[in-house]
Amino acid sequence: MDLARTLKTLWLRRRLLAVGALVALVAALLSIYRVGLFPPSLEGRTNVFASASTQILVDTPDSAFADLSYDLESLDTRASVFARFLASPAAVALIAREAKLPFDAIEAQGPFELNVPEVQQASTAERRSSQIIGEGAVYRLRFENNPSLPIVTVFAQAPDTREAERLAAAVPTALRRYIDRIQVQQQTPPDRQVEIRRLGKANGAIVNRGANLQIATLVFIIVLGGWCMLLIPAQTIARGWREVGLEGENGRSNGVPRNGHGPGEDVLRSERERQRAR
DSSP states (O other), X not given: OHHHHXXXXXXXXXXXXXXXXXXXHHHHHHHHEEEETTTTEEEEOOOOOEEEEEEEEXXXXXXXXXXXXXXXXXXXXXXXXXXXXXXXXXHHHHHHHHHTXXXXXEEEEOOOOTTOOTTTTOOOXXXXXXXXXXXXXXXXXXXXXXXXXXXXXXXXXXXXXXXXXXXXXHHHHHHHHHHXXXXXXXXXXXXGXXXXXXXXXXXXXXXXXXXXXXXXXXXXXXXXXXXXXXXXXXXXXXXXXXXXXXXXHHHHHTTOOTTSOOHHHHHHHHHHHHHHHO
């Protein structure tokens, strides 16, 4: 019964319901598009993104993995240092140059160690300033490192698959060129140099395909539902006001004049006038 009454109320107020549907449609469009007024523009929001990953091996020129006489502990330490360096603003600038992307559009984080208190993992002032700049970034990088392995894992996020793969592939290239330049400047002997190797091609894929349609549909339903919830009480209040007004009109039509005197006072006045005439 309540559902039937509600539907009847909405049908009687179908013009206002149509206005609510229009408002909900505008809200849904604004959830997936960014509107500019000066100058007028319509730009799609980045709700859909792609992710790509690759790995970096910190090795020696002759490959320490093929010689049991090598101690990998020093390589593990360097990989941990490189992973932290890659999240710094200086490294992000090198990566942005290699990927041909704007520096301020990239945010980098990591690595995050397991079983370490959160206070010890808190960002330094330099890293936090970079994160604040990149909180609205379109491109994101995350680095992970296992302290017992000389491997750095790179995760990249971008608006589409091709850009995500390009961003992930730029990391090992930028790091290798940076390390090679330092070793040349310092004239590091070949047997003490570090070799940066990329383990395989960066592979990417769309993470949340169809997110724009889902977001727009959800916003439309929420706004229209809220409009209907406001419309039904408004109809009840309007009906109450009309009933109060009708009761007032009925009272006046039953003998209550506009000056506030009822019919009883008129009878008393007529009786007094007859007594005076006697």
